[in-house]
Amino acid sequence: EPEVTQTPSHQVTQMGQEVILRCVPISNHLYFYWYRQILGQKVEFLVSFYNNEISEKSEIFDDQFSVERPDGSNFTLKIRSTKLEDSAMYFCASSEETGPGYTFGSGTRLTVV
Amino acid sequence: EDKVVQSPLSLVVHEGDTVTLNCSYEVTNFRSLLWYKQEKKAPTFLFMLTSSGIEKKSGRLSSILDKKELFSILNITATQTGDSAIYLCAVEAPRGGSEKLVFGKGTKLTVNP
Numbered sequence: 001e002p003e004v005t006q007t008p009s010h011q012v013t014q015m016g017q018e019v020i021l022r023c024v025p026i027s028n029h030l031y032f033y034w035y036r037q038i039l040g041q042k043v044e045f046l047v048s049f050y051n052n053e054i055s056e057k058s059e060i061f062d063d064q065f066s067v068e069r070p071d072g073s074n075f076t077l078k079i080r081s082t083k084l085e086d087s088a089m090y091f092c093a094s095s096e097e098t099g100p101g102y103t104f105g106s107g108t109r110l111t112v113v
Numbered sequence: 114e115d116k117v118v119q120s121p122l123s124l125v126v127h128e129g130d131t132v133t134l135n136c137s138y139e140v141t142n143f144r145s146l147l148w149y150k151q152e153k154k155a156p157t158f159l160f161m162l163t164s165s166g167i168e169k170k171s172g173r174l175s176s177i178l179d180k181k182e183l184f185s186i187l188n189i190t191a192t193q194t195g196d197s198a199i200y201l202c203a204v205e206a207p208r209g210g211s212e213k214l215v216f217g218k219g220t221k222l223t224v225n226p
Binding site: 033035041042043044045048056089091102103104105106107 | 149154155156157158201203213214215216217218219
C-alpha cells in the first residue's frame with residue numbers, strides 16, 4: 001500500500017538552529033500538508049501546498065516556517081530558528097485532488113533543547 | 114473560528130464492553146467528517162462521512178453523521194485491548210482550494226483485559 005515517508009523519525013536540535021523535515025508524499029497525490037502535534041495536545045494544521053505554492057497556512061506558520069517541493073518528489077518543512085515551543089511531532093500528509101481523507105506519514109519528533 | 118470538540122477526552126473500559134465516542138463541530142464550510150485512530154505515531158484513517166444518517170461500518174467499528182445537529186459518533190462493540198488508542202475526529206473545511214482538516218483533541222480509549 002502506498003505510504004507517505006518522513007525522515008528523520010526523531011531530530012534533536014539546539015534552540016536557534018535551523019531544521020529541515022523531509023517528506024516523500026504518495027506519488028500521484030496533488031495536495032500536501034504539514035500538521036504538528038505538541039505532546040498531549042491536538043493535531044494542528046500548519047500549511048497546505050498545491051500546484052507548487054502554499055494554498056493555506058495557519059497562524060502558527062509564521063515567517064520562521066517555510067515549505068518547498070524542491071524536486072517533484074520531496075516536500076520539506078524548514079524552521080529557520082527553532083524555539084523550545086517548536087518541540088512537537090510533525091506530520092506530513094498528502095491527498096488526491098478529490099480525497100477521500102489523507103494519508104499521514106509516521107511523523108518526525110522534533111525536540112528543541 | 115472552526116471548532117471540533119470530542120468527548121469524552123478519556124475512557125477506560127474492559128474487554129467486551131461497547132463504547133461510543135462523540136464528536137461535535139462548528140465549521141463554516143463543511144465537506145466531510147473523518148475518524149482516525151492514533152496509536153504510536155501517525156493517525157490511520159477509519160471512516161469518512163459526508164451524508165447524514167448513513168452508517169459506515171468496518172468490523173466492530175461503525176460511525177454515523179448528523180449534519181443537522183452537527184455531530185458524529187463512533188461506536189466500537191466488543192472492545193479488545195488492541196482498540197486502545199487515541200481516536201481523532203477531524204472535519205474537512207476547505208477554504209481557497211485547500212482541503213484543511215480541523216482536528217478535535219481526541220478521545221483516549223484504554224481497554225483493559
